[in-house]
Amino acid sequence: MINDFAGARFAFAKLIVNNLDRSAAFYRTVCEYGEGQWVEADLAGRPIAEVIFRKPEGGMELAILAYLDGTTSAAGDVTIAFDTADLDAFEHRLVAAGGTIVAPIKALEFGGNSLRIAFYRDIDGYLLEVMER
Numbered sequence: 001m002i003n004d005f006a007g008a009r010f011a012f013a014k015l016i017v018n019n020l021d022r023s024a025a026f027y028r029t030v031c032e033y034g035e036g037q038w039v040e041a042d043l044a045g046r047p048i049a050e051v052i053f054r055k056p057e058g059g060m061e062l063a064i065l066a067y068l069d070g071t072t073s074a075a076g077d078v079t080i081a082f083d084t085a086d087l088d089a090f091e092h093r094l095v096a097a098g099g100t101i102v103a104p105i106k107a108l109e110f111g112g113n114s115l116r117i118a119f120y121r122d123i124d125g126y127l128l129e130v131m132e133r
Contacts, residue, residue, distance in 0.1 A: 013052065015080070020066035021049065024051045026123050027062065029097040033083065071089050073086075079127045087116050087132035098123045 021022040027033055043065075047100040048127045050065040050075040062080070087105055095101065116132040 014063040014065045015124070015126060017064050017066050020051060020064060023064050023122075026097050026099070026112075027053065027064065030094045030122075030125060032061075032093075033037065033062075043067075048102075079129055081129045081131070083131050083133060085117060085132065087130060090130055090132075091118060091120070094128075096117050096122050099128070102127065 015023070024036060028036070031053075033053040036053045038049065038051055040049045042045070042048070047068040048065055049068055050063055053062045055061045082090075091101070091105065100119065100121045102121055105116055105118040108115050108117050112133065118130055120130065122128055122129040
């Protein structure tokens, strides 16, 4: 039982990608993740491989998954939010790694907080919302 909580709490999301090595390299470069935990398994009768990127304190932060049976999957409508201490540097790494800018960096006041925010697409078409608080 997780913290005596009987309901459900969001734990993580898995992005289904077509090229696991390429996507893992993208997220390692852009988010400065380490190597990640590589796993091969069977999911509903289909062989898969996935990479699990963890937070420094141990919790899962992002998982990406690819089917190994030769079929491809389309990227779904998912927005992934990231916090960063340096949005300009994040954007530079993202563009250099093949990502694209959807909405440029802008200052935003939200709920009494000042932040800078921008939206990007990763190399598989997933939308990234990135905030510098």
